[in-house]
Amino acid sequence: MRAVARIAARPDGRGGTALPLLTGDGPLALRRTSHPEGGGAAQVTIVGAMAAPLGGDRLRIEVTVAAGARLRVTSAAATVSLPGRIPAPAHYDLDLTVAEGGELEWLPEPVIAAQGSVLRMTTRVTLAAGARLLLREEQVLGRSGEAPGRLTARLTLRHDGRTVLDQQTDLGPGAPGWDGPAVLAEHRALGQLLLCEPSLTEKPATARFLAEGAAEAALLPLAGAPALLVTAAAPDGLRLRRAIDRVL
């Protein structure tokens, strides 16, 4: 199955954000929901209309935020990657673009790689200078009490025409060394929080490490952009979320 969802956000001229484009098919149903903080921001929730992605599926979400628009995207539930009838990987591609003065918060629920599934995710973020971004990605290997699936994820951030983050992780059965002491060891959940905020130019963040129980996290200021990455690893999704929230 192939499915594409598209969201475009632009200022509505009255201090709010309009969504001139809001389309999704197959498992990628989109709903405009009310933003908890109100203000001028719009919120869209991805509603999982059916189980996806399955092996062989190709899902894609494209988001563009125009200058002055503010958009938050959430999801109603976790995305569960499942093995399909076709023994092929599923692909899930996100393409997020924000213009100068625009703001995007991409805060979906975790992606869970169920046993036997193979998923390749790419998240490509393109920001103009002066754009704001808050992006959270959480990956959980296996449902509760289940062996992990395979999850390969690449996250890139282009800021003002320059690639300032390019990071790929390859986790789960078949990925070399993934559960060894260099990559994930005993953890089964991995998270990233990417923040790009023009004010970090004047007030740069300081790197720090935090261990909380069995979870560990680090705040990592990036080179070449007013941006930082939080990386966290934990035994499960619950402790992962807590560690991400604590270190920021």
Added chain:
Amino acid sequence: MMNPALLVLADGRFPAGGHAHSGGAEAAVKAGRIRDSAGLAAFCAGRLHTAGLTAAALAAAAAGGRIDPLDLDRAADARMPSPALRAASRRLGRQLIRAARTVWPDAALERLAAERPRGVHQPVVLGLTAAAAGLTPADAASAAAYESVSGPVTACVRLLGLDPFRATAVLAGLTAELAEVAARAGEAAAEAGATGDLDALPAASAPLLDLYAEQHAGWAVRLFAS
């Protein structure tokens, strides 16, 4: 036939300061995740296929001479979100270029040293050094891939008092994977050189290596610099 200059470059006694770095092994030992040669082998396999692959491709691309080393330096920055890792990599690059300028005098190395006195990422310098020594991009990839595991192995002999015979057996056990990683790195670097698309370079990373680097940088007492 193999160019013996590769033996000189990859020799652990090459005076470029690599012996002071454990590649994350010191923090992994402290975390109790490396206790013996089996744990060391698992650590090395993970490091080789992540940071090792990425470094090998950068080195091969630099040795290929078709991409501006400063662009490769920025690509290395993007592939190292940890400031502690970026600092260690630049320090190692600075030490390597200092040695290389005497060992294999070369115009490209002089230019780079003049343009970036505060240091360029080590894999980029390694690639230019390999080219100055008359080595191929494939050689540069092999040297970088080998370095990604030889450092942690040597470090674990000191950190754990590991039997040096068993530690070296870990390296010997990785040779097939080393060849595979170096070959993949070389192919990716050739593609990046031909198309000018730096996204073709691998960006394989290991979450715990980033976490170890920041944790380790905060320690008051440590045996290794990184």
